[in-house]
Amino acid sequence: MVSKKLNGFFEKFLQTDSLFANKKVLQSVYVPNEMEHRDEQINQIANILAPALKVDKPSNLFIYGKTGTGKTASVRYTTEQIHKVAKENNIPVNVIYINCKLKKIADTEYRLIAEIARALGKEIPPTGLPTDEVYNIFFKALDFKEQILILILDEIDQLIKRTGDEVIYNLTRINSELKNSQISIIGISNDLMFSNYIDPRVKSSLSEEEIIFPPYNALQIQDILRKRASLAFKKDAVDEGVIPKCAAFAAREHGDARRALELLRVAGELAERSESKIVQIKHIDEAEEKIEKDRIIDVVHTQPKQFQLVLYSIFLIRNDEQNKKKQIFTGDLYDIYKDLCPKAGLRPITQRRLSDIVAELDMLGLITAKVISKGRFGRTREINLGIPSHLLNKVETLLAKELEFNDKKN
DNA sequence: CGAGATTCATGTGAAGTATACCTTTAGGCTTAA
DNA sequence: AAGCCTAAAGGTATACTTCACATGAATCTCGTA
Numbered sequence: 001m002v003s004k005k006l007n008g009f010f011e012k013f014l015q016t017d018s019l020f021a022n023k024k025v026l027q028s029v030y031v032p033n034e035m036e037h038r039d040e041q042i043n044q045i046a047n048i049l050a051p052a053l054k055v056d057k058p059s060n061l062f063i064y065g066k067t068g069t070g071k072t073a074s075v076r077y078t079t080e081q082i083h084k085v086a087k088e089n090n091i092p093v094n095v096i097y098i099n100c101k102l103k104k105i106a107d108t109e110y111r112l113i114a115e116i117a118r119a120l121g122k123e124i125p126p127t128g129l130p131t132d133e134v135y136n137i138f139f140k141a142l143d144f145k146e147q148i149l150i151l152i153l154d155e156i157d158q159l160i161k162r163t164g165d166e167v168i169y170n171l172t173r174i175n176s177e178l179k180n181s182q183i184s185i186i187g188i189s190n191d192l193m194f195s196n197y198i199d200p201r202v203k204s205s206l207s208e209e210e211i212i213f214p215p216y217n218a219l220q221i222q223d224i225l226r227k228r229a230s231l232a233f234k235k236d237a238v239d240e241g242v243i244p245k246c247a248a249f250a251a252r253e254h255g256d257a258r259r260a261l262e263l264l265r266v267a268g269e270l271a272e273r274s275e276s277k278i279v280q281i282k283h284i285d286e287a288e289e290k291i292e293k294d295r296i297i298d299v300v301h302t303q304p305k306q307f308q309l310v311l312y313s314i315f316l317i318r319n320d321e322q323n324k325k326k327q328i329f330t331g332d333l334y335d336i337y338k339d340l341c342p343k344a345g346l347r348p349i350t351q352r353r354l355s356d357i358v359a360e361l362d363m364l365g366l367i368t369a370k371v372i373s374k375g376r377f378g379r380t381r382e383i384n385l386g387i388p389s390h391l392l393n394k395v396e397t398l399l400a401k402e403l404e405f406n407d408k409k410n
Numbered sequence: 411c412g413a414g415a416t417t418c419a420t421g422t423g424a425a426g427t428a429t430a431c432c433t434t435t436a437g438g439c440t441t442a443a
Numbered sequence: 444a445a446g447c448c449t450a451a452a453g454g455t456a457t458a459c460t461t462c463a464c465a466t467g468a469a470t471c472t473c474g475t476a
Contacts, residue, residue: 108456108457110455110456110457111456125431125432125433126430126431126432126456127430127431127432127455127456127457128430128431128432128433128454128455128456129431129432129433129454129455129456130454130455130456131455131456133455329419329420330419330420330421331419331420349459349460350459350460350461351420352421352422352459352460352461352462353458353459353460355420355421355422356422356459359421371420371421371466372467372468373419373420373466373467373468373469374418374419374467374468374469375417375418375467375468375469375470376416376417376418376468376469376470376471377417377418377419377468377469377470378417378418378419378420378466378467379418379419379420379421379466379467379468380419380420380421381420381421411474411475411476412473412474412475412476413472413473413474413475414471414472414473414474415470415471415472415473416469416470416471416472417467417468417469417470417471418467418468418469418470419466420465420466421464421465421466421467422463422464422465422466423462423463423464423465424461424462424463424464425460425461425462425463426459426460426461426462427458427459427460427461428457428458428459428460429456429457429458429459430455430456430457430458431454431455431456431457432453432454432455432456433452433453433454433455434451434452434453434454435450435451435452435453436449436450436451436452437448437449437450437451438447438448438449438450439446439447439448439449440445440446440447440448441444441445441446441447442444442445442446443444443445
């Protein structure tokens, strides 16, 4: 019975034609064939990197700019072109792109180097090897023939904030030891104040060249959206005013084009699902809500169990004590958390660690935790939930489910 | 009344520990000559 | 004897714990007006 129903569903799905002509164009990893409004920056990058084609080491390059200003796309675009030309002419140029923000992939020195080595085709276990050894493997994989490696480290500020600047120092230093090859590093950072964190020596070697990406203004975002929309959607599938509205949303967020594109894509998906013939303005509003929801749900969902439990404890306190208008402090949180541990079948963690977890949840934006001094009564963090109120219930049930599941198992 | 000392509850850095995983080595077993 | 498998030994990164000291404003203390 069920299958019959499903058959119908899929058939219907096949018959309703999609609003999209090519959805890939709107995905965040897509690198367009032409970058709008970034000619100047791309030229600069190209000039800096061009020596690679003569097998000279290009200067290291540092790129600043807020999220969604086309940093990553410009760099990828330029390096792809170089790679292509290099391939056609048999010039040994290799490009590796690594996003340092991704947890469990490149957020420590070991993992970063391991990831680079993997990109060079080496198998590196997730743990167990000495870090020197990993450097060695990487070194050998690189130096066995003459080549130029262009290493793109996206969101490098995240990495350095977590692990210090030693990695970068090592990477820049390795050049003098390489006999055949040379590495040139492109660092990309969202944080304009980032240079304060790093050692001046590292800084000077890393940013031999610097490029700053200004935010797009609303008109530029509209251009970009139009261009992409014309590729992504079928003709006349987008209602008047949808694109300006998308652009306006994004311009409000300091000109974040990535956000605008995501908004447009999700709006398209929603329109399709509601069997609308065109993407309308109302879909944009829905999309904005959905994106926010998905993001939070996803972040919460992918947290380790202990983090989830800590978060859940915060929920409980909020529900319980709201009448008393009490603030949430670390000590209270720890008590609740400890009580909850056996229920979830987890071994309680120390208060020291909880402090770190709270700090990390703060970084993720799920809560806000401010260190305050209560004078005579000590010093603590004042914790508040940072989740929009219309999502609180959803997240809470999600947490309850995740933790309850664990309960059954034990 | 105000400057400085005190105090509390927790922040925070450093060092130590447990766990999970890796490679190497050695012993035991099987197999083929 | 050679080859293969398994278990033990020796080593590492990471997440967490333990230890110890740092923080910073409300409160207390005490000298002074």
